[in-house]
Amino acid sequence: MIEQIRLNAVKWLHVHYPSDEDFNLLVKEYGFHPLDIEDCKTRIQRSKIDIYDNYNFMILHFPYFDKNNRFIKVKEIKIFWSKDYIITFGSAHWVIRELFLDLRKKIDDGEKDTLLISSDMLLYHMLDGLVKETQVILQRIDAEINLINKEMFNRNAQKIIEKISITRKNVILLNTTFKPQLRLFHKFESGEIKGFVGEDMEDYWGNILDHYQKNWDMIEDDGELLEGLSQTFDSMQANRTNEIMKMLTFISTIVLPMTFITGLYGMNVKLPLGDHPLAFAMIVGFMLLVVIFLILYFKRKRWM
Incomplete structure (x- = not known):
């Protein structure tokens, strides 16, 4: 289905869920290159701009959050741009759709937007809206990173690991999306x-x-900040693990001589003090002395 609005001397056509009939009509009326039409039918193309004598064809990518506001996804935006028209395709980014509906409402209400006097200005407003919406997404990413930084010293390690993993995935996707397009926007300037x-x-x-x-x-x-936080968190977790292992080692070292003594006197053989009436108290007292000695020794060595 092709929707159309006219802004002064410029037409804006938005082809929503384009069919083969729509593509044939556009080729017949505007003479688009078959490869450009093929790109419009195919999803997940690389960002690019093809320049022709009477029109340009652009494929851009801009991010948005999914329905759960957790993972970032990418919308592919395909635009034919000429002197007299702008044509956008498919379920375009909501920023473009909102701009289209807003302009159509202004036209229906008899209002005129003096800024949109050419196809170049219309394209500028599209790109400006998309870039500004991306800034909102990046601000949310910054807020999430700050939250991770604050919660890093909490004991809920699993929650922090999940947040770091999700945020890192989002940042990597933004990186791979924006880097190829930076060269393209330099060509405009x-x-x-x-x-x-x-x-x-x-x-x-x-x-x-x-x-x-x-x-x-x-x-x-x-x-870079997320990488630093991730390394810091890994170091903190490693230190906590080392502290736990250190404490368990102390306990094992202290228990070991007591286990040896109780095992020794548990044998059915005649041992020194075995028949003494205070043998039990003496053995327990000796084990306590061993424990105290080991604790003092560890503290003197600054191991605990």
């Missing part, structure tokens, strides 16, 4: 990718690049 109207768009593309670069820096910082 450098002028390698030009608009279709005479107005100067370099400042606008530069603004998008600044926000995108800031997002990328935040992702790198989050990755």
Whole structure:
């Protein structure tokens, strides 16, 4: 199904759940390259921009949280961009869908948006909305990392491990999503990718690049911080394990001579003091002396 709104001299078509009939209609009317149509039918393409004489075709990726607000997923955004039109495909990122519905409502209400005077400006508003929404996601990642940092000294290790694993997975996905697109956005700012109207768009593309670069820096910082927190947590867990093993070793060392003495006097052979009326008290007293001696020895050696 093809939905359409007109903004001054620019058309915005959104093809929701495109069918072969929709693709054939677009090829017939706009002359799109067959490879671009094939890319529109295929999911999970690499981010790219193909430049033609009369239009450009872009594939971009932007993140969003799943229904449980735990794991980050990626929406693939495919855009045909020309002087007279913008065409978006499929179940696009909700930012684009919201912008489309908002503009359609303004048109139905008789309002005009003087900023959207060209396809270049419309594309700018799309990218600006997507980049700003990504900043909101990164702020949530930062908040999660700060929470991990605060809870790290709690005893609930399993909970911390789960949070670190989920957050690390999200940061890795953001890294692999944003890194290839950084070069693409540099092409806008450098002028390698030009608009279709005479107005100067370099400042606008530069603004998008600044926000995108800031997002990328935040992702790198989050990755380094998360790696440091993970190593710190691993060290803390190793120290706790060592402390437990140390205490168990002390107990075993103290119990060992007592076990030897009780085992020795438990044999059916004649032993010194075996027939003495105070033998039991003397043996217990000797074992207590051994325990006290070992504890004092460990403390003197600063082992406990």
